[in-house]
Amino acid sequence: MYQSFDVTARPDQGPPRLAALRGEMQQAGLDGFLIPRADAHQGEYVAARDERLSWLTGFTGSAGFCAVLGQIAGVFIDGRYRTQVKHQVALDAFTPVPWPEVQLHDWLKEQLPDGGKVGFDPWLHAAGQITTLRHRLDGTGISLEPCDNLVDRIWEDQPAAPMNPVTAHPEIYAGESAADKCARLAADLRNADQEAALITLPDSIMWLLNIRGSDIPRNPVAHGFAILHNDARVDLFMAEGKLQHLPEHLGDRVTVHAPERFLEAVAALNGTVAADPDTLPQIVADQLGERLSPTGDPCVLPKARKTKAEIEGSAAAHLRDGAAVVELLAWLDAQDPGTVTEIDVVKQLEELRRRDDRLRDISFDTIAGTGANGAVIHYRVTEETDTLLQDGDLLVLDSGGQYLDGTTDITRTIAIGTPGEDERAAFTRVLQGMIAISRLRWPKGLAGRDIEAIGRMPLWLAGQDFNHGLGHGVGAYLSVHEGPQRLSRVSSVPLQEGMILSNEPGYYREGAFGIRIENLIVAQKAPDLPGADAEREMLIWRTLTFVPIDRRLIDADMLSGEERDWLNAYHDEVTRKIRPLISPAAQAWLEDATATI
Missing domain, CATH: 3.40.350.10 (Creatinase/prolidase N-terminal domain)
Known part of the structure; x- marks a missing residue:
């Protein structure tokens, strides 16, 4: 399999490693040392050799950093990882710090009131980060000192650099x-x-x-x-x-x-x-x-503006990938609650994707979180955490494939047995946000920050929200997270034709359940409308993902007429595009799953 279910880090390994690192800091004459989740190439994802943050702390999230001082070691994590970090680090040795609400410079000022020397590996920190941090520490007596990587000194079995063929x-x-x-x-x-x-x-x-x-x-x-x-x-x-x-x-x-x-x-x-x-x-x-x-x-902007070949390749990959996911959902619905585990789901889905000879890998470790695990936004199932899917649970299934012609990323939340009313109401609000973005027509020149609130509004009206961006850019047989485009309140990059993004609102109740619905969408020129401003260029989204949305979780009375129309039209298109690609058993399941609401 592409995916393993090994436990990659244990909290009990953190304290002795932290003590060894502090010994190296003392020898180097440093009062602190910064450990980012980064490599010399500054991409989001790193090879095993560069998993220094995970090795030291136990935290395996895809973003974050640690600041180790003599008496405290802060693990800085954003909203996606607030729940996860509690289970992965030794809380008597490491202190989770909510970032970006708490900025590193403010934390350092509080923890080092008399100043001090903080070391960093100059290969692993971007120039812009260091310039900003130095400016904000100016006058505090705290200095940033480039130095050798102290984690590498104590990591005795550090993996070798990857040398795979291109x-x-x-x-x-x-x-x-x-x-x-x-x-x-x-x-x-x-x-x-x-x-x-x-x-x-x-x-x-x-x-x-x-x-x-x-x-x-x-x-x-x-x-x-x-x-x-x-x-x-x-x-x-x-x-x-x-x-x-x-x-x-x-x-x-x-x-x-x-x-x-x-x-x-x-x-x-x-x-x-x-x-x-x-x-x-x-x-x-x-x-x-x-x-x-x-x-x-x-390269960043030209890469983000996909060519016609890249868009059509991605569309084709999504159809084949959608067929695999539909086969999985049909199989899952045929299993009785309490008989299937999260790992069973992951293995079955990977086996279905592997039938495609253009598949080269999965695009990230599949997230299959049931019940309370679904509330861990980037949950990774292991042999230790593997959980049975029980009646009344929700399953958050977030997965994707790396195909020669495109990169996919899809999330569906699935009812196991009979869902509760709270879950159905929250799911419907998430669906309303996803539909609102899908239907959007907007003036050219707007950025993700200008429109992402539209996908949150149904949740906001109920006093609810979620702690991740509404959407990220996606590559064309490249990284599943691709900049610079994002549907995020911090993104000022104008959305342009050919940009592929995810549309993935969610809702998470810690200890209870999680919900996320995700389609990939591509920006394209909007068609003319009668009475529209002739000089005003507009853009719309073309949906690339075609997999049914679980009707059992939808409170149809909460939907407007336009929302019902969109959902029914979407399900009609799912049936038309996916039915020829799946087995007779899956076709029968699809017929029911896409019935008109």
Whole structure:
């Protein structure tokens, strides 16, 4: 299987590791040390070698960091992980800190009132983070000191760096050649009077060169660095052993170097160099100095605006993926409550997805949380936590696949037996929020922060909310979480045609149940409307995900006529698109699951 159910970290391992780290801090003359969940490439996901935060603390969430001082070790986590962290860290050694409500600089000021030296690994912290933190600590007596990684000193069995082979990503899926991408972005560099651009994000390098890797589980990326010159040449800093089959694909325009030579090459650049301070490691920014032009990673926006081939590939992948999920839901409904566990569901779904010869991996570890586990937003089932699906439970099933032609991500909440009225009311509000976003037509130029409240309003009217963003960007056979676009109150990036995002409102009652409904959607130009402002460009969403929404959890009396119409039309489209792809037994189940409300 792609997914395992091993316990990857235990709370009892944290205290002795923390004591060893404090010993290293004392030897180094430091009063603190920062441990982010990051690697030198500054992507969201990390390889086993770079799971320093998890190894030290036990916390396995995909975002967060730890600040270790002499008498306290704060684990900073956002709203997605407030429940999870309580179960994963030794609370007598580590203190959960609600972030971003509590900022690191404020916490350090409180914990180090007399000042002190706080160490950090300059490869693992972005220049923008360090600049901001230093500014906010100015005058406090607290200094940030670059140093070797102290966790690596005590992690005796730290895994080796991944060295998996890289493959070419066919242009039929990419929709544009690597040479054309490099030429297009190089022209932008020349127009901005920039000599080159530094690219450290793995998915940006994969997109630019039309290649894919497997250095990070669930993400088809390879570790490396790149310099794009304004004449369209590329210096690629990646272990040659990964690229043995790619000389012809990369061609003469790409020169391969050992990763260790990246800093040397950066130092040799002349003129202005483009980079994103929010993803550029501090040590690289130090090499550039005043040559750094903080105009961003040039690949990020073009990568987010999918080509026609990428959109249609994603649409096709979603249909095949939807067929696998429908087969799973039909199978699950045939099982009696109390006979199936969360792991059974995960295994069955992966087996169904594996029937597709274009599947290369799952896009993240499947979240299958029943009852109280469903309230843990990023729950990962293990052999220790595996739970039977009982009558009256809700099952939150969040999963996806990495296919050659697209990346999928879908969540459905499923009633096991007979659901309660509170659960049905909350589910219906979540559904209303998802429908509101799906139906939206909005003026071009608006960002995620301008529209995400629309998906929360039905919950807000009931005094309810959820502690995660409404939606994230999604790659095209790349990272399932892709920037810069988000449906989030902190996202100022204008939504543009071709951007794929998730639409996933939810509701979580700790200790009781969780609810989330998620479709992927792509922004496209809105059709003309009679009487509309002729000069006002508008956008709409095209839905990519086609799987029934559990009618047993819907309180139809709460729906407006327009909401009913949308849901019935959606279910009609699910039937039309998915029915030809599934077994006779699943077809019979689908007929009932999509009946008109």
